[in-house]
Amino acid sequence: MVTGVDLDLAQVRAFVLAAEELHFGHAAEELSISQQALSKRIARLESVLGRRLLDRGGQGVRLTEAGRRFLEPARQALAAADRAVAAVLGTHRPLRIDVWGHLYAPMRTLALVAGGEPRPELGHGRDLPSVSTALLRGDIDAAFGRVHAPLPAGLRYRLVRLEPVDAVLSAGHPLARAAAIRPAQLRDSLLWAPGPLHRLDFLHRFADSFGIGARAEGANLGLEHFLADLAADPRRFSLLPADVPLPAGPAVRTVPLVEPTPLYAWSLLWRSGADHPLLDTLIGAFVREAERSRWLEYDPARDWLPESDPAGRLRSGPAPPTGGGPSPT
Amino acid sequence: MVTGVDLDLAQVRAFVLAAEELHFGHAAEELSISQQALSKRIARLESVLGRRLLDRGGQGVRLTEAGRRFLEPARQALAAADRAVAAVLGTHRPLRIDVWGHLYAPMRTLALVAGGEPRPELGHGRDLPSVSTALLRGDIDAAFGRVHAPLPAGLRYRLVRLEPVDAVLSAGHPLARAAAIRPAQLRDSLLWAPGPLHRLDFLHRFADSFGIGARAEGANLGLEHFLADLAADPRRFSLLPADVPLPAGPAVRTVPLVEPTPLYAWSLLWRSGADHPLLDTLIGAFVREAERSRWLEYDPARDWLPESDPAGRLRSGPAPPTGGGPSPT
DNA sequence: CAGCGCGACAACCATCGGTTGTCGCCTATG
DNA sequence: CATAGGCGACAACCGATGGTTGTCGCGCTG
Numbered sequence: 001m002v003t004g005v006d007l008d009l010a011q012v013r014a015f016v017l018a019a020e021e022l023h024f025g026h027a028a029e030e031l032s033i034s035q036q037a038l039s040k041r042i043a044r045l046e047s048v049l050g051r052r053l054l055d056r057g058g059q060g061v062r063l064t065e066a067g068r069r070f071l072e073p074a075r076q077a078l079a080a081a082d083r084a085v086a087a088v089l090g091t092h093r094p095l096r097i098d099v100w101g102h103l104y105a106p107m108r109t110l111a112l113v114a115g116g117e118p119r120p121e122l123g124h125g126r127d128l129p130s131v132s133t134a135l136l137r138g139d140i141d142a143a144f145g146r147v148h149a150p151l152p153a154g155l156r157y158r159l160v161r162l163e164p165v166d167a168v169l170s171a172g173h174p175l176a177r178a179a180a181i182r183p184a185q186l187r188d189s190l191l192w193a194p195g196p197l198h199r200l201d202f203l204h205r206f207a208d209s210f211g212i213g214a215r216a217e218g219a220n221l222g223l224e225h226f227l228a229d230l231a232a233d234p235r236r237f238s239l240l241p242a243d244v245p246l247p248a249g250p251a252v253r254t255v256p257l258v259e260p261t262p263l264y265a266w267s268l269l270w271r272s273g274a275d276h277p278l279l280d281t282l283i284g285a286f287v288r289e290a291e292r293s294r295w296l297e298y299d300p301a302r303d304w305l306p307e308s309d310p311a312g313r314l315r316s317g318p319a320p321p322t323g324g325g326p327s328p329t
Numbered sequence: 330m331v332t333g334v335d336l337d338l339a340q341v342r343a344f345v346l347a348a349e350e351l352h353f354g355h356a357a358e359e360l361s362i363s364q365q366a367l368s369k370r371i372a373r374l375e376s377v378l379g380r381r382l383l384d385r386g387g388q389g390v391r392l393t394e395a396g397r398r399f400l401e402p403a404r405q406a407l408a409a410a411d412r413a414v415a416a417v418l419g420t421h422r423p424l425r426i427d428v429w430g431h432l433y434a435p436m437r438t439l440a441l442v443a444g445g446e447p448r449p450e451l452g453h454g455r456d457l458p459s460v461s462t463a464l465l466r467g468d469i470d471a472a473f474g475r476v477h478a479p480l481p482a483g484l485r486y487r488l489v490r491l492e493p494v495d496a497v498l499s500a501g502h503p504l505a506r507a508a509a510i511r512p513a514q515l516r517d518s519l520l521w522a523p524g525p526l527h528r529l530d531f532l533h534r535f536a537d538s539f540g541i542g543a544r545a546e547g548a549n550l551g552l553e554h555f556l557a558d559l560a561a562d563p564r565r566f567s568l569l570p571a572d573v574p575l576p577a578g579p580a581v582r583t584v585p586l587v588e589p590t591p592l593y594a595w596s597l598l599w600r601s602g603a604d605h606p607l608l609d610t611l612i613g614a615f616v617r618e619a620e621r622s623r624w625l626e627y628d629p630a631r632d633w634l635p636e637s638d639p640a641g642r643l644r645s646g647p648a649p650p651t652g653g654g655p656s657p658t
Numbered sequence: 659c660a661g662c663g664c665g666a667c668a669a670c671c672a673t674c675g676g677t678t679g680t681c682g683c684c685t686a687t688g
Numbered sequence: 689c690a691t692a693g694g695c696g697a698c699a700a701c702c703g704a705t706g707g708t709t710g711t712c713g714c715g716c717t718g
Contacts, residue, residue: 006338007410010706013335024665037707039665044705049417056665058715066417073413080409081336084402088378088395339675353696366676368696373674385696387684 005048009081012074014041015053019071022061095278098134100125101145101202106243106266110144113289114282127199135271142282147267148201148309154272160286161266161295162303164242165202166254168227172234173253180258183210183304190235195220203239205306206262227252260304334377338410341403343370344382348400351390424607427463429454430474430531435572435595439473442618443611456528464600470608476596477530477638483601489615490595490624491632493571494531495583497556501563502582509587512539512633519564524549532568534635535591556581589633 017027018038028038046053053067063071097120099110114120123140125131131143132152147157167186169176175185183206191197191212197204207215216236218229223244230236231251239257240246241264246254268286270279290296298305346356347367357367375382382396392400426449428439443449452469454460460472461481476486496515498505504514512535520526520541526533536544545565547558552573559565560580568586569575570593575583597615599608619625627634 005414006342006407007414008337008339008705009335009410010337012410012413025663033706034708035665036667036709040706043666049414051417053417058664060664069419070413070417073409073416077406077409077413078335080402080406081338081341084341084399084406085334085336085378087402088380088382088399337674354694362675363677364696365678365698369675372697387695389695 007045007048007077009078011041011045011048012078014038015045015067016071016074016078018042018054018061019063019067022063024056024061095120095142095282096123096140097121097142097144097282098123098125098131098140099144100127100131101266106144106241109243113285120278120282131269135269138271141270141279143269144266145269146202146265146309147269148306155269156272157267157269158283158286159265159267159296160290162263162298162305163266163295164303165239165257165262165264166242166244167237167257168230168240168246168252168254169237170230170232170234171251171253173237174234175237175255176253178255180256182259183257183262186237187211188214189237190214190216190233192230192233192236192238193217194226194229194238202264202306206239209304209306260302262304263298265305265309336374336377336406338407340370340374340377341407343367344374344396345400345403345407347371347383347390348392348396351392353385353390424449424471424611425452425469426450426471426473426611427452427454427460427469428473429456429460430595435473435570438572442614449607449611460598464598467600470599471611472598473595474598475531475594475638476598477635484598485601486596486598487612487615488594488596488625489619491592491627491634492595492624494568494586494591494593495571495573496566496586497559497569497575497581497583498566499559499561499563500580500582502566503563504566504584505582507584509585511588512586512591513588515566516540517543518566519543519545519562521559521562521565521567522546523555523558523567531591531593531635535568538633538635589631591633592627594634594638 014027014031017030018024021027021030024038024042025035028035031038042054049066049070051066051070052064053070055062055064095114097110097114099106099122110122125134125140125143125145128145128148128151131140131145132155134140135143136152136154147159151157167175167181169189173189175181175189178185187210189212191203191207191214193200193203193215195217197207197215197217206212214235218226220226226238227246228251230238239262240254242254242256244254246252268283270283343356343360346359347353350356350359353367353371354364357364360367371383378395378399380395380399381393382399384391384393424443426439426443428435428451439451454463454469454472454474457474457477457480460469460474461484463469464472465481465483476488480486496504496510498518502518504510504518507514516539518541520532520536520543522529522532522544524546526536526544526546535541543564547555549555555567556575557580559567568591569583571583571585573583575581597612599612
């Protein structure tokens with residue numbers, strides 16, 4: 001099925017530009033060559049193909065029927081070759097990705113899934129509003145964290161992981177030795193929030209949903225301080241995603257939450273219409289990993305998601321998750 | 330995003346072949362050029378890209394990391410260019426399509442739907458087994474007819490039309506003047522088969538399904554003889570698709586069958602993995618026409634299909650109708 | 659008619675892309 | 689160890705390609 005002709009794409013490029021401009025001089029200018037050089041390129045291409053592609057005459061330059069048939073496939077060939085060159089030169093600018101939304105940012109998971117050439121530049125965002133601003137301004141290409149209402153217009157997201165959340169307790173807490181804890185059992189405990197609770201959507205809604213009235217706030221000084229603050233009071237508990245690797249030490253314990261298990265919903269977020277060539281690759285990599293690792297398993301009878309999460313009302317929000325959103329199984 | 334480099338695809342071709350063979354001499358042979366010429370092509374490509382694509386040494390030729398990244402996109406660029414050349418030269422070989430399965434082969438319908446450049450070559454197949462052999466041998470590219478069990482492995486099909494079947498009767502038949510006939514009314518008639526009935530799957534199953542015990546066979550000498558044989562005995566009837574244009578004459582009549590209406594299921598059949606560039610175009614054209622003309626309307630309460638048809642058990646046969654099969658509405 | 663714009667032809671020169679002949683390197687074998 | 693064979697690169701040669709500048713032929717307009 002190979003026709004035996006391997007084109008010189010410089011000639012194809014000349015033809016495509018001339019066909020678009022219908023003026024040899026302008027096309028030559030775009031290529032920074034002389035009109036005569038461009039004319040020669042086209043003549044040679046026509047000779048190789050054995051077909052007249054452009055009619056030249058008093059009324060100007062016009063496409064022939066053969067030229068018309070060739071134009072779109074020629075564009076595609078040029079595009080494919082551009083992709084090939086980009087692939088070998090690795091000339092894509094690295095993706096800039098910010099992670100936000102919890103004390104523990106799963107940078108390792110992100111790096112593993114998003115790894116490839118060129119390696120993405122990973123950074124930290126403070127919260128959804130600031131990350132959204134950075135996306136819309138073009139300071140970053142994508143973000144990774146928990147998307148909740150309200151989501152600004154102009155952004156798109158895709159839910160990629162529903163991670164179980166554990167309770168993390170002071171070692172002196174009455175439930176510290178339990179094999180598992182039902183959220184309802186925490187009703188009389190003190191919820192410890194590393195920062196203003198009204199700004200920590202997940203914790204806030206967890207407390208509201210399960211009737212946890214006692215709440216205290218501290219400053220967010222990182223995971224170590226957070227754990228130390230928990231250990232300081234045997235009534236305190238808080239929440240962390242299950243995969244967090246905790247430092248060794250008996251001062252705090254993590255216990256799985258069940259009936260229901262709260263899930264932390266990690267999503268990829270990007271600007272609508274963003275055209276970085278590697279963005280689709282990143283999204284695809286996460287989609288594949290989500291399937292492979294069964295990250296999107298969800299059973300409403302077993303699990304809990306806050307109402308503000310993508311599984312809820314965000315479906316009819318200002319930026320509908322076209323091609324995204326959860327698929328509860 | 331244009332990188333400013335327009336490749337000479339002769340160089341790319343040389344690289345791809347060398348990468349596949351990992352031997353410059355063999356690759357050169359395939360291109361009918363000298364090893365030195367091939368070596369030069371690759372060296373020039375490497376110079377243009379500024380990357381070493383192949384390592385040459387005592388252990389033979391090996392791909393570099395850059396070469397690995399380039400190989401698949403390079404293949405795609407070559408394929409895209411081949412398509413461009415084929416588009417301008419119109420060098421696709423015409424599709425060869427055989428029609429089989431009934432006295433009346435709907436060549437006009439086929440030609441209308443499949444029409445395009447280059448025009449397909451239409452031929453006649455005898456029955457499903459012989460057509461299957463021709464497909465698997467590569468003698469034809471596609472076939473059009475009624476697919477029924479058993480279907481040989483290595484073939485794929487797509488149902489494209491469910492055509493109502495009429496009764497065709499001798500003019501002297503007691504039901505010849507009826508506006509419509511229920512199959513059950515034909516129980517005491519004589520089914521006329523143009524050929525061995527056990528070889529005519531549709532007729533055979535119709536007779537079994539509706540309890541038509543009286544059957545007679547003749548030779549298949551074409552439509553004219555068939556009609557003449559019917560006219561010769563007032564008890565005789567047979568079946569024809571409703572769209573058959575009958576010659577003028579009062580010797581036979583066609584009457585619609587209802588309650589249920591038998592449907593003749595026309596499908597496209599092709600070899601799995603067939604790579605003729607126009608095959609997808611053909612399939613697409615039929616899919617579009619089927620939608621446009623509502624060819625796939627089917628109501629199990631109103632219509633009848635033999636058990637051996639794609640709507641039935643063929644779904645779990647040796648060649649599952651991936652991407653095909655009926656969608657009863 | 660003259661002037662202008664446009665693409666092609668001509669002459670020139672550097673580069674490309676093929677050939678044949680030869681060389682350098684590596685591996686296997688006796 | 690020496691020798692033979694295989695493989696890809698270098699060298700020299702020559703025709704083709706692909707760019708340049710200068711010029712020509714054609715069509716259109718005022």
